[in-house]
Each structure stands twice: as structure tokens, then as C-alpha cells.
Amino acid sequence: xxxxxxxxRSFDGQLSPGEWDALQEAVxxxxxxxxxxxxxxxxxxxxxxxxxxxxxxxxxxxxxxxAPVKRPLVWLATAAAVVLFxxxxxxxxxxxxxxxxxxxxxxENCRWAGSDLPTVEGAGLTAGTLALTxxxxxxxxASGATxxxxxxxxxxxxxxxxxxxxxxxxxxDVPESAHGFTIDTARMEVxxxxxxxxxxxTPLGDSNVFVFEGEVKVNRDxxxxxxxxxxGKSLVSKAGATPQQSDQxxxxxxxxxxxxxxxxxxxxxxxxxxxxxxxxxxDQNGPTGAHPLLMVKHTDLAPNNERRTILSFDLAxxxxxxxxxxxxxxxxxxxxxxxxxxxPDSRFAVYGIVDRAAATWSEIDLLWKNAGPLxxxxxxxxxxxxxAEFEIRKGSPNRxxxxxxxxxxxxxxTHPGEIVSLMILRETGESDQQGLVHAFASKEHPTxxxxxLWLQTGSEK
Amino acid sequence: xxxSPLIPPTEPTDPAEHYLVLLNGHERALAAYVxxxxxxxxxxxxxxxxxxxxxxxxxxxxxPGTQFLAWARxxxxxxxxxxxxxxxxxxxxxxxxxxxxxxxxxxxxxxDSLADRSEALHDCLRKLPENQRRLVLLRYYEDHDIAAxxxxxxxxxxxxxxxxxxxRAALNDCVKARLDxxxx
Numbered sequence: 017x018x019x020x021x022x023x024x025r026s027f028d029g030q031l032s033p034g035e036w037d038a039l040q041e042a043v044x045x046x047x048x049x050x051x052x053x054x055x056x057x058x059x060x061x062x063x064x065x066x067x068x069x070x071x072x073x074x075x076x077x078x079x080x081x082x083a084p085v086k087r088p089l090v091w092l093a094t095a096a097a098v099v100l101f102x103x104x105x106x107x108x109x110x111x112x113x114x115x116x117x118x119x120x121x122x123x124e125n126c127r128w129a130g131s132d133l134p135t136v137e138g139a140g141l142t143a144g145t146l147a148l149t150x151x152x153x154x155x156x157x158a159s160g161a162t163x164x165x166x167x168x169x170x171x172x173x174x175x176x177x178x179x180x181x182x183x184x185x186x187x188x189d190v191p192e193s194a195h196g197f198t199i200d201t202a203r204m205e206v207x208x209x210x211x212x213x214x215x216x217x218t219p220l221g222d223s224n225v226f227v228f229e230g231e232v233k234v235n236r237d238x239x240x241x242x243x244x245x246x247x248g249k250s251l252v253s254k255a256g257a258t259p260q261q262s263d264q265x266x267x268x269x270x271x272x273x274x275x276x277x278x279x280x281x282x283x284x285x286x287x288x289x290x291x292x293x294x295x296x297x298x299d300q301n302g303p304t305g306a307h308p309l310l311m312v313k314h315t316d317l318a319p320n321n322e323r324r325t326i327l328s329f330d331l332a333x334x335x336x337x338x339x340x341x342x343x344x345x346x347x348x349x350x351x352x353x354x355x356x357x358x359x360p361d362s363r364f365a366v367y368g369i370v371d372r373a374a375a376t377w378s379e380i381d382l383l384w385k386n387a388g389p390l391x392x393x394x395x396x397x398x399x400x401x402x403x404a405e406f407e408i409r410k411g412s413p414n415r416x417x418x419x420x421x422x423x424x425x426x427x428x429x430t431h432p433g434e435i436v437s438l439m440i441l442r443e444t445g446e447s448d449q450q451g452l453v454h455a456f457a458s459k460e461h462p463t464x465x466x467x468x469l470w471l472q473t474g475s476e477k
Numbered sequence: 478x479x480x481s482p483l484i485p486p487t488e489p490t491d492p493a494e495h496y497l498v499l500l501n502g503h504e505r506a507l508a509a510y511v512x513x514x515x516x517x518x519x520x521x522x523x524x525x526x527x528x529x530x531x532x533x534x535x536x537x538x539x540x541p542g543t544q545f546l547a548w549a550r551x552x553x554x555x556x557x558x559x560x561x562x563x564x565x566x567x568x569x570x571x572x573x574x575x576x577x578x579x580x581x582x583x584x585x586x587x588x589d590s591l592a593d594r595s596e597a598l599h600d601c602l603r604k605l606p607e608n609q610r611r612l613v614l615l616r617y618y619e620d621h622d623i624a625a626x627x628x629x630x631x632x633x634x635x636x637x638x639x640x641x642x643x644x645r646a647a648l649n650d651c652v653k654a655r656l657d658x659x660x661x
Contacts (some may be wrong), residue, residue: 024642026516028616028623029569036516040576054513054583058591059649061512062598063617064521065505070618073602074610172563180563202559237558237574462537 019046023053027060116140117176118157124411126151126167133173146171148184152356152411159194161208163187164357166411168350174200185216187228187357203253205235211247214355214450226250226355226450250450279474281334284466286459288330289435291377292467293458295384295391297322305379308462309455311351312364314442317449325440325456326369326377326390329469332434339429341472343420344438347464348408351455358451361409362444366419367400368427369437374399377437390439400439403427408454416465417456428471436469496536499545500529505595507549513584514557514577517568518620528556554581593659594652601651609644616641 022039025031031039043053063070118141120134127150128135133142141155148167155163158176165171169184179186180200190197190208197208201217204225211230217223225234227245234243234251245251285292293305294312298320304311310325344366369375374389384391389399404421428436442454457464500507508525515521532539532552539548558574572580584591602613615621615629623641627634 024645025638026570027645028638028641030623030638031570033570036570037573040573044575044579050579050583051587054580054587054591056645056649057513057580058509058584058594059598059645059652061509062595063613064512064518065508066595067617067620070602070614073599074605074614182559200562202555202562 019043019049020052023049023056027057116142116158118155118173120153121156121162122152122154124152125409126153126411141173143174144172145182146173157194157197159197160191161194161197162189163199164189166356181215181217183217185214185355187214187355188212203236204251207233207235207242209233209244213245216352216355218352223253224250228358228448228450279472281471281473282468283329283331283334283471284459284468285327285329286466288332289328290330290459291328291379292326293377293379293382294323294325295382295387296320297384297391299383299385303379303381303383305382306460308458308460309349309351310346310440310458310467311353311453311455312440312442313354313446313451313453314444315446315449315451317446321449321453323453324391326382326437327440327467328375328377328435328437330434331428331436331471334471335473336429336431338473339425339471340474341420342424342428343418343470344404344424345465345468345470346417346419346440347457347461348412348415348417349455349457349461349464351453353453353455354446354451355448356411356452358448359410359446360444361407362442362454363405363407364440364442364454365402366404366406366421366424367395367439367441368403368424368431369400369439370431371399372433375433375435375437395439401427403438405443492536493533495541496533500532500549503546503549506546506592507553509591509595510550510584511553511557514554514572514580515560516570516572520560520568524553524556524560527560528553531556550581550585590656593656597652597655597659598648600655601648604651605644605648609640609647612640612644 019039019042022031022035026036026039043050066073120137120139120141123135123137126135126148129147129149133139133144133146135146135153146153146155146165147170148165150167152167153165155165155173157163157173157179161177163171163179164187166185166187169186170182171184171186172180172182174180177194177196178198178200182202186199188197188199188208189212190210192210195208195210199206199215201215201223203217203223206213206215206225209231211232212228213230213232214226214228215223225232225245227247227249229247231244231246234245236243236253243251284290291305292310293303294307294310296304296311300320301307310327311323312325313321313323315321369390371389374387377387377390389396392399395402401423403423404419406417406419408417440456446452457466459466507528511525511528512518512521515524528549532549535552539545554577557577561571561574561577602610605613612626612630615626621629623634623637626632626641627637630637632640
């Protein structure tokens, strides 16, 4: 029997599993057969996909009796629910025997969505799904393995020895008792061989594994043999061409966050001649002026990953002489880089740039290597003056960060010129070089509010 | 590269509306894509559901003006791989990742020639004789397998398979003839 005949048989369940596997092999190997397969399969697929319309197409009414079970509008209703509840996820219910396989031992600043498992600290977990939209949660599996889940993540708990990461980031700490503990993603299967490691995966299928200590074994569909990854190393799996968060992002200037009250004026980095960007010591990705995220990181372990954010606000038309209060509002966003469990509560500093030459930077070409005094360490008083500091707690939700200080008011009042530049840097380092990169929405962010300076002017009433 | 300063005025500004308009325009093509890659019909329908949700969740990452269908296919392909890993119910045939990659690449390659097949197929279905129409409905609308159709039509399974196979070949020939005549 030839493979062309087999193609047709495969549509009607007429092949044995062995014959089906042989057909798959042949389709992979033979381009001509592949073309024939796709041509035949497409017709079959169209008939399946449009089956609901067939009776109408064939003008047959007598066959419109017991239709197969269809779920035509369910997803629309669920999409509407997602619109309403923002980050909610709708997940397939799992049906399996329910025994406790893990315990939720810690839940810091957590918000959950669409989980079919209990989400209170101390809860016993059966097989099922956890969807974490904010915060950080730690599970101890019955095998002894500990898995820390970082929002936003969706994790399917399968057994005491296995879980599946649908999207997000986890760090696993696996004692000897749980060697062989496995984290599955769409692209690869990570099997512990005595270690601490992190796994991230995006809904589009990019998966990364980082090994902090010990060794893991990675099975990937495209690798003939499992790959071993050792401490300090990582393995990156890209899913084809992923849509890039690139400089082609359409700019939608969002209104600033809610006004603190009457008498306040908002100036964002999208206002007038405003600008925002971040600097990265390695300059790996070129200028960042059009990037939707402003990244900040401090590290002594991987110096090229040091990142600082610079913001310029156009204060033209603001009566600065009568300025009474000022505050900076930033929207914290997931950077998708690094693991928050490797960075403690973090302190950030806001500097006002006084060096006039340094403040005339351009979004198009600003790089670490040409940023001159902006990246000197420590920042000298003739370049920038420290205005305020703020803290972001470990596992903090992606909220608005507000910074206000009297020093802001003085700086803004006395600053010569209408463009005011601020620099944000993190002062807290990390315990491993895969530590979290903090990020704030820039003016290019498609949904979140741009960095905003709220100013209160006028005389006291 | 310069940012586009504004969303083109032809596109709705409400993201949900924008999404639904785009989805509506490409839903059938996306459904055919998923059904073409996933051997099991019920799996394909499940994947399509979750795919539409994921697309909505990811919609902020879609760049207006780029090919929505290409973007949707990427997400769908990932959902197919993911579903394969997590499948609780073992389908009769499960597709290997290398096979999926190969078939998906071929679909991409001939994508243009597949685009108009749905309309052509509708015309061809309308031209079918009565007994073949009935077979189409039994197999594809009522989702009967060969054994059930054999029972219902009082034929042997081998005979039913032959009829179905011939029916699909006839439809494919008709579709190709229509496409050739429309491009000629």
C-alpha cells in the first residue's frame, strides 16, 4: 500500500498506530508526499472546521437532527469574562483522582485568577491549576521539591514529582529525596538531577531554563538526546519567530493615572519634548528610546546587565515658581527577565540631573557607552542630585509606584530650563545573576500609563 | 524605526472590537489550520477555543497592520504543542512535533493557494449528487465514523471507506479546477 492511500485512510481512523507513525515519518522525509498530504488534509480540515454550515450549504433540512456536541459561543462568553476581569484565565478542568500532592507554604502579596485549587497559605493541593496574577507563591511538593511561582504565571500541578508550566517563571529547589522532579513546558521537559534551577516560558512557547546549582537534564522534541545543563548555565528555546516587543509598537499615548485631586497637573514623558529610555551597560540591544519598558537593575555579579532609567519631562507652561508639591508616578510592569525570588526587597533612588549637557540626551542614540557622566559611579554631585528613594517589595504586584519628596519640589522650582531630567537606579543588588530586572511602563507601552510627574501649583487657599 | 504616531483610522480603537473584527475575518482560515494539524477533531475544537482566548490575552502584542492570520497561526501552533503535552485523553493518532513542524511549514509555503479553497469547496459541495451529499453530512456534520456509516447505509466498512475516499478526491479535483479557472 502506498503512502498516498494511507493519507486518506488516516482521516477516517483506518490506520493502525504503527502505520500512522510510518506515515508521519514519510511525510517528514518526502517533500512531495508532504505537499500531497497538506492538499488532502486541507480539504478534510475545511469539512471538519465548517461542519456546522454543511446542512445549509447542501440545502438539506432533513439532516439537521441530532447535531454533534458543539460549543460555538462559549469562548465569546469567556472572552467577555476576560475583558471584565482583566488578567483572569480560563482553564480546562482537570479530571483525575484527587490526592494531596503539594502544599502552598507561602503566598506573598498574591492575587489569583481562574485557579481550580485552593489559594490560601497552608492549603493542600491536589492535581490542578494555579494561575497567579500578582505576587509570589511557594509550593512544597510531597516529594520535598519546593517550587516558587512568580506572577504572572500559570502552573499545572500534576503529581508530587511533576508540574507543568504553561506560562511565567518558577524557581525549583529540589532535595535529594526528589531527584527526578520534572517541570514540563510546551517546548521542553526539565528533569532535576539534584539542584536549584529556574524555568520561564511565554504563551508563545519560548522556554528558558537556568541552573543555579547542580545539574538538570532537558528533553526537547528537537534534540535527539537529552541535554545536560550545569550550574551557572542556561538553555534557551525559541519558538520560531516570536512577535517582538519592538520599536514598531504603535504608540498610544495613554492618559496619566488618576489625579490626586484638584489643583494638580500631570506631565508625562509623552508630553511635549518629554523622553524616556533606559541604559544598559552592555548596550546589547542598542538605544532603548522606543522600548515599551524602562528597565532597572543593579548587579555586581553580571556588570553588563546593570540598567538605569532616564526620564525627561517638559515643564513648559508650568508655573514652577508657585509649585507646592510634586510626585513621580511609575507603573511597575513585568520585565519577563530574571526571577524575583533571587532579589530581596529592593531600594531605588531617584536623582535629578543637574549637568545641563548630560540632560540633553536623545532617545535615538543614547547608549551607556556615550552617556558620559550619566553613568559615572558614583554619580557625582555636579552631575546629579539625589532627590528621593522608594522601595519595591519582593513579589510586589504590578502596581503604581508613587514617589514624593520635598527635594523634588526644590529641584523642580530651581532647575534652570524647561526640560527636567530624572534618573532612576536600583541600589539593591542580587544574590544570583538571574535576579529580577525591574521594569516600568514607558510612554511607548501599549496599555499602561507613562511615567508621570504630578505637580500642584498655585497659592494655598 | 519611527513609531507610527496614530492607529490608522480604519481600525476600531476599542481593542475588543478590533480583535473581534480581525478574528471574524480570519476565523475560518484559523479553524482549517488547526483542524489540518490536529488529527483528533475534538482536540482541534478544544485547541481552537483556548487559542482564541490566548490570542485575546496576547492581543496587546499584535502589531496592527501586520498579518493577523500569521500571528494567530503562531499562537495556534504553540497551543497545539502544548495541548499534545498535556493531553489527558489519548487520541487515536497523536502527531509528533517534527511532523507538526513539517506540515505547518508546508501549509505556510502553500498558504496562498489554500486561501481561496473554502469558497471553491462550497461551490463544489452544492454540485454533489444526492447520495454523496448524504455521505458528507454523515461523516462531517454528524461526525459518524466509518463503522457507524456502514451500519446506517447497510454497506461494508471497506465500501464506505472507498466511497468517502472517492468523494474527497472528487471534491479536491473540483476545487482545483475552480481555482485554475479563476486564475486563468
